[in-house]
Amino acid sequence: MAGEIPDLIATERTGTGKGAARQARREHQVPGIVYGGGVDPLPINLHYHDLRKRLKAGRFLSTLFNMKVDGHEDVRVICRAVQRDIVKDLPMHVDFLRLRRSTKINLFIPVEFVGEDECPGLRKGGVLTVVRPEVELVVTAGDIPDHITVDISGLNIGDTATISSVDLPAGAKPTIDRDFVIANVTAPSGLRSDEDEDEGDEVAADEVPTTEQGEEEDE
Structure with a gap:
């Protein structure tokens, strides 16, 4: 089992809908949802700057996270979608899938x-x-x-x-x-250079026109 699954800290979001989501963004949070695993979906908020940093690091959609939410047991999740602002390309909403032990996932x-x-x-x-x-x-x-x-x-x-x-x-x-x-x-680079030079010499010799060789013989 992997020993260094990164933690992802989130807070439970009170209220749902567009109003709660807009309020979260005003507070520099990104709303999200955790679903699957045979339990009810859990609305969450992620800190905007932490999420942006992880997105810039790459492979966010193929990284397994240990999600920590106050008042809830830690759960392993993988991101399934990041909705972005179509103009500014900023994260607006994130969907996470809870993983069961038998779930098949792609990971690096x-x-x-x-x-x-x-x-x-x-x-x-x-x-x-x-x-x-x-x-x-x-x-x-x-x-x-x-x-x-x-x-x-x-x-x-x-x-x-x-x-x-x-x-x-x-x-x-x-x-x-x-x-x-x-x-x-x-x-090693030195050996490769010597081999390249040898090959170059062979090519140069092969490229001597036969007519010139014949003229030298006649002289």
């Missing part, structure tokens, strides 16, 4: 690399290039992993680690239906 899970000390490519001076520091997976809300582990102990220079080589947690699967690259081991 961090990648942890192991086996770097044994990796032959790195021992030869290669460089580990991380393509995806996190991977989006479909996971069960009651069994969210802290991370997925990628073993690079067998990679040589030029090799790649793809999602098919990773042992995913039970019940988890990638949202992308292809064998995508997570990381690769590339040659």
